[in-house]
């Protein structure tokens with residue numbers, strides 16, 4: 001499902017003394033199958049952008065197109081349910097949304113709301129649980145008896161079980177241990193490829209953005225500062241640093257190396273393997289160290 | 290979704306009302322709640338209305354904002370009106386249509402009682418809109434200090450109050466967040482049959498309770514860790530100061546009271 005935002009502006013609490021513009025003039029195209037990473041400082045409007053992707057927020061200016069649906073301000077927007085079924089959101093700290101008596105009931109809650117039969121929903125619950133790396137034995141447990149990390153996974157499974165076409169992830173791994181983060185990010189990526197999903201990921205990890213994304217959008221103070229492929233974005237690392245953002249470790253290493261050896265490699269490398277073979281080749285040609 | 294709610298929200302703008310001492314504001318509110326019952330005819334209600342709108346004007350809180358926030362309460366006011374309208378008997382019969390009978394007295398009582406309700410809500414919202422929770426609590430604690438002699442837990446009560454007031458906006462935010470998360474999972478809060486909508490409250494309430502309990506526990510631990518030991522010997526960083534404006538305001542209310550007594554029937 002293609003999604004596009006054009007010149008979207010959103011004001012929280014419009015027409016009150018608390019009114020504040022959270023995002024403005026945001027235009028982003030997300031064709032089917034894109035993996036898009038949204039990065040930016042805290043408060044730059046990332047979560048606000050995400051909530052437009054399934055019409056939880058309606059723009060105060062501009063248009064959001066989600067598949068066939070066009071969502072604009074000042075109009076009655078109908079059939080939002082269809083949109084919400086197709087677009088699954090994993091919110092920041094999704095474990096806060098758990099409420100059922102058992103893990104199974106919580107996971108099938110979403111699918112059943114969208115009219116999936118109980119039998120089908122339960123089958124999906126098992127599959128989703130496997131995807132997030134949990135065993136079936138916890139199906140009958142209360143979600144409140146689980147550890148924080150397990151709760152997070154159950155909440156994610158609840159969204160996956162809705163079989164969305166678009167997966168929207170708001171810092172899904174914040175606060176997890178490094179191994180858990182890796183597992184979950186890999187799982188999302190596998191799913192993205194296998195089901196040809198569109199994935200929109202908000203992250204503070206430049207490593208993740210460099211590793212998984214096809215497109216990166218950088219937000220600053222509610223505006224889109226920069227967009228492009230990871231190679232484009234990270235090829236001017238100093239610009240990012242000036243914005244107060246990190247660059248992936250590999251890129252930082254390459255910068256230091258280039259400085260030290262006073263050479264310039266042909267491009268920015270985003271993975272250790274590529275960079276090391278490039279460096280090996282360079283050394284093979286006999287650059288003086 | 291909960292953004293329009295105005296209860297317990299402070300609007301930080303400079304105005305005469307904002308600058309008043311919380312003690313005078315509290316005294317005025319308590320008196321106002323009492324003297325509003327003196328009003329019993331059109332003149333006295335007009336005086337009350339005049340006073341209320343004068344205060345609203347002084348506070349500079351935008352009218353549009355007040356109106357948006359009061360909308361949900363207006364239904365309650367309307368309901369009170371209808372209740373009085375249909376069930377008060379007395380005076381001439383104005384309207385008779387099968388089982389529905391409306392009397393003159395019903396209309397009068399309905400109007401008066403709902404107006405009273407309305408003005409009370411306006412004035413009390415004005416207190417929270419123009420006074421920070423901390424100020425309200427400080428004011429209340431100071432005013433109630435004499436009760437300490439009677440072993441009344443003034444400090445504890447004030448603390449409880451300030452904590453509750455402090456967490457109203459947090460609770461609202463939390464509600465908004467969880468509502469959104471559940472809407473994304475297909476819950477319909479705003480449409481569908483009543484039965485479904487009532488059921489939709491469960492996925493909202495349970496996470497709210499869970500997080501509130503967790504927050505309460507964390508707060509208690511944080512307070513203990515910072516050496517909180519109750520009100521005994523505790524001094525205050527913010528000192529209250531009673532100024533000319535406070536005396537004037539209390540004076541104005543006294544004048545209103547006298548006028549009400551003169552003009553009531």
Ligand SMILES: Nc1ncnc2c1ncn2[C@@H]1O[C@H](COP(=O)(O)OP(=O)(O)OP(=O)(O)O)[C@@H](O)[C@H]1O
Pocket residue numbers: 012013020021022040041042043044045046047048049092
């Ligand atoms: N419910 C709300 N009411 C009022 N203002 C809000 C609300 N939610 C967010 N904002 C404001 O909008 C701006 C953008 O917030 P947003 O949550 O989109 O940032 P973010 O980029 O997701 O930050 P983070 O990385 O901390 O999650 C912030 O300045 C924030 O204060």
Ligand SMILES: [Mg+2]
Pocket residue numbers: 046047048092170
């Ligand atoms: Mg956010």
